[in-house]
Structure formats: C-alpha cells, structure tokens
Amino acid sequence: MGPEWLRYLAIGVGIVAVALLVLIVMAIRNDRRGASGRHARTRPPRDSFRQVDDEPPAPPKRAAIVVNPTKVDSVDDLRASLTALMAAQDWAEPLVLETTAEDPGLGQTRAALEEGVDLVCAMGGDGTVRAVAEVLSGTTIPMGLLPAGTGNLLARNLLLPADSLEAAVAVATGGRNKHIDVGWISLDGGERRAFLVMAGIGFDAHVMEATSEQFKARVGVAAYFAQGAKHIFRPRFTTTLVIDGGKPITCKARTVLAGNCGRLTGGIQLMPDAVIDDGELNVVAITAKGIYGIAGAATHILARKPESHAQLDRWTARRLEVGVEEPQKVEIDGDVIGETSSALIEIEPRSLIVRVSTAVPATPSPTA
Numbered sequence: 451m452g453p454e455w456l457r458y459l460a461i462g463v464g465i466v467a468v469a470l471l472v473l474i475v476m477a478i479r480n481d482r483r484g485a486s487g488r489h490a491r492t493r494p495p496r497d498s499f500r501q502v503d504d505e506p507p508a509p510p511k512r513a514a515i516v517v518n519p520t521k522v523d524s525v526d527d528l529r530a531s532l533t534a535l536m537a538a539q540d541w542a543e544p545l546v547l548e549t550t551a552e553d554p555g556l557g558q559t560r561a562a563l564e565e566g567v568d569l570v571c572a573m574g575g576d577g578t579v580r581a582v583a584e585v586l587s588g589t590t591i592p593m594g595l596l597p598a599g600t601g602n603l604l605a606r607n608l609l610l611p612a613d614s615l616e617a618a619v620a621v622a623t624g625g626r627n628k629h630i631d632v633g634w635i636s637l638d639g640g641e642r643r644a645f646l647v648m649a650g651i652g653f654d655a656h657v658m659e660a661t662s663e664q665f666k667a668r669v670g671v672a673a674y675f676a677q678g679a680k681h682i683f684r685p686r687f688t689t690t691l692v693i694d695g696g697k698p699i700t701c702k703a704r705t706v707l708a709g710n711c712g713r714l715t716g717g718i719q720l721m722p723d724a725v726i727d728d729g730e731l732n733v734v735a736i737t738a739k740g741i742y743g744i745a746g747a748a749t750h751i752l753a754r755k756p757e758s759h760a761q762l763d764r765w766t767a768r769r770l771e772v773g774v775e776e777p778q779k780v781e782i783d784g785d786v787i788g789e790t791s792s793a794l795i796e797i798e799p800r801s802l803i804v805r806v807s808t809a810v811p812a813t814p815s816p817t818a
Contacts, residue, residue: 511569512542513594513623514562516582518549518574521598528573535616539623549574555581563591569805571622573598576647576783579605583802584644587632592803594622603647603783607711607726608806622805629800630726633710637780637790645710645782646802648720649795651772652705653684653736655779659786687778691735692771701763703735708770708795721764729799733765770795 515532522528529546536544545565547558555572559582562570571594572582579595579602586593595605596618608628611617633645686702693699708731712721721732738761777789 510540510542511623512545512565512567513569513571514545514547514559514565514567515571515573515596516547516549516555516558516562516578517596518554518578518598521574521578531615532619535619536623539620541623544571549578549581554578556585559585563589567591569594569622571596576603577785580644580646580783580785583632583646587644587798587802590803592627592805594618594625594805596622603713604711604804607647607713608804609809610806621807625805626808627803628727628806630802630804631710631729632798632801633708633731633782633795634798635708635780635782635793635795637788637793639792639794643782643787647711647783648707648709649780649782649793650705650707651689651774651778651780651790651793652687652703654705654707655781655786656684658781658784659779686737686739688775689735690773691733691765693733693765693767694769701735701737702739703737705736706772707734707736708732708767709734710797727800729797730766730768731770731795731797733767733770734762736762738762767795768797 513536517525517528519525525546525548529544532546533543536542545562545567547562549555549558555574555578559570563585569592570582570586572579573596575598578598579593582593595602595608595610596615597605597612602612605612605618608630610621630646633649634642635645635649636642684704686704689701689703689706691699691701691706707720709721709724710731711726712719712724712732720734724732772793772795774791777791780787780790780793
C-alpha cells in the first residue's frame with residue numbers, strides 16, 4: 451500500500467471525527483433547549499391559581515351611633531363629623547339613630563342590631579349609655595362610648611376619653627374588648643332595669659331628682675353638690691338588707707347604694723375597692739346622724755378608705771334585697787326611676803362588652 455492509501459484513510463478518520471463532534475454538539479444543544487424550554491414556559495396568570503370559591507374582600511365595618519339629640523348642638527353636623535372620623539379609621543358611614551323622650555335608646559339599639567352593625571356607640575348622658583347597654587348585655591356586639599352630657603360616669607371609670615370625640619371614636623373602632631359586669635334592679639317585684647355604675651335608694655335619688663338638666667348644663671357637676679347641700683339633712687329611714695340570702699340586717703340610713711364601680715361625679719371615690727369586672731356589687735349604707743356624723747362620713751369617703759366606719763357600713767354582694775319602712779326614691783346611674791318599698795339588686799358578671807383603650811390594663815385594680 452502506498453502513500454496514497456494512507457492519505458485516504460486519514461481523510462476518512464477525519465470525516466468520522468468531525469461527524470462525531472457535530473453529533474455531540476447537537477445533542478448538548480438539544481438538551482439545553484429542552485431544559486430552558488421546560489422552565490421558560492410562560493407562567494399562567496396569578497388568578498389561575500386562585501380557588502374558584504375564594505370570597506371577595508370583606509366590606510368595611512359599620513357602627514351605629516345612638517345619640518341623644520339634646521346633648522349636641524346639631525345632629526346634621528355631628529353626622530358629618532362622625533362620617534369623617536369613621537372613614538379615617540377605614541369604617542363605613544355610621545348609622546346615626548336619635549333617641550326620643552319616649553325611647554331613651556332601647557328601641558334604637560335593637561334597630562341597630564337588626565341592621566347587623568359591628569359596634570353600637572352610645573352618645574348622650576348616662577341614661578343613654580344605660581339604655582344601649584341594657585340591650586347589648588348578653589350579646590357579642592361591643593359598645594363604644596362617645597362623650598356627651600355632663601356625667602359620663604362609665605367612661606370616667608373605664609378611663610375613656612371624655613372630652614375628645616376624635617379620640618373616643620379611635621378607641622371605639624380600634625380599642626380592646628373588655629367584658630364588664632352589669633347590675634340589674636327591680637322595684638317592688640317589677641321589671642328589671644340595668645345599671646352600670648350605681649343604684650341608690652334615698653338621699654342620692656332626691657339629689658338627682660332635684661338637679662335639673664338646665665342647672666347641670668349651666669354649672670356642670672357643681673349642680674349636684676348644690677342640691678346635695680339642700681337635702682343632706684333629710685331624715686333617715688329604716689331599711690332592712692339581705693345580702694346573698696343571709697340574715698337580715700336592719701339599720702337607719704340616709705341612703706343605700708349598690709355599686710358596680712366606685713368613681714362618682716366630681717371624682718369622688720365612694721367605693722375605692724370596687725372593680726367593674728369582679729362579679730360583685732359593693733354595697734354602702736350611710737347611717738350618719740347629725741352634722742358631726744355626716745362630716746365624719748364625708749371625711750371617711752374623701753380619704754378613700756374601703757373599710758366600714760361608725761357612720762357608714764360596707765359589704766360586697768352578688769344579690770341584695772332592700773326593704774324600706776316608707777317608700778323611697780330610687781336612682782340608677784343618675785336617673786330617678788321611681789319610688790319603692792322593696793328592691794332586688796343583682797349582678798351579671800362580665801355580660802357586656804365595652805371598647806376600651808389598649809392602654810387600660812386587662813384586669814385593672816380599683817380606679818385610683
């Protein structure tokens with residue numbers, strides 16, 4: 451074989467080598483195309499992953515405002531302010547319901563519940579607050595407190611804003627739920643009425659009845675002190691108390707009070723150890739006789755001493771039966787509700803939800 455044959459052999463080997471290289475390159479290229487193709491496929495739209503039965507976003511929450519129109523300058527202006535303040539909290543336009551002389555808030559609160567609102571706010575005096583609470587007690591709908599009127603006793607006991615509507619709306623819509631006790635009273639075996647702060651028989655009821663709305667609007671809480679001075683020497687009455695079914699206790703008293711919380715108008719702490727969610731009523735019978743006895747009782751109260759005194763007696767109770775020798779006037783949360791010869795006062799523990807500031811402790815000590 452000569453050199454010519456070797457040359458052809460070399461050319462053939464070269465052609466085979468090139469062919470093998472081309473096949474390898476093509477194989478690698480196809481693998482890369484396949485790999486990139488698998489991951490480079492266009493992703494389906496994000497909505498295609500969404501379940502068919504996904505619910506749309508929830509609508510904004512809505513509040514009802516039960517307002518006493520006599521406590522505000524203009525309901526129309528108030529409605530506009532509330533709408534703006536609620537919108538700032540991402541809530542819907544509120545349902546504003548006005549109380550009337552015939553209905554202080556009971557029917558309006560029931561109407562609000564029928565509308566399916568998420569919150570019911572009371573805006574008025576202590577009577578408006580009590581009426582709203584009476585309907586909401588035992589439900590899962592919370593109550594907000596918006597400032598109006600001169601008392602606002604519950605708001606003050608819960609350390610809620612009493613002078614700023616904007617701050618009060620912020621707490622009502624974004625605050626913490628707090629379960630509080632509700633007191634109930636029935637006179638002479640009649641219908642039960644709710645109270646949140648205090649029920650009183652005797653002297654305090656006379657003071658409340660004698661203090662007109664016009665006088666309170668003109669001079670504020672001083673109106674109560676002025677009337678108190680006029681009635682402080684009313685004669686004592688014989689009363690019999692039965693505490694939690696125990697033995698009857700008889701005494702002569704100027705007033706008998708059952709409190710759910712202790713702070714009264716003017717910041718007076720009649721019941722310094724009262725806690726609004728402890729499931730108990732704090733009972734006080736002021737038995738002071740004469741000017742020196744009254745002065746002694748007043749000094750003891752102003753010193754915020756929780757124990758009994760020669761001029762007043764203290765107890766705690768879940769159920770209190772009160773009998774009086776002669777009919778006496780009765781007030782609850784500052785509103786006189788009539789006269790009675792007997793009363794049954796009970797507590798329903800933690801039956802009302804109230805919106806409070808997140809800065810308020812979950813289980814507060816007695817109000818300072």
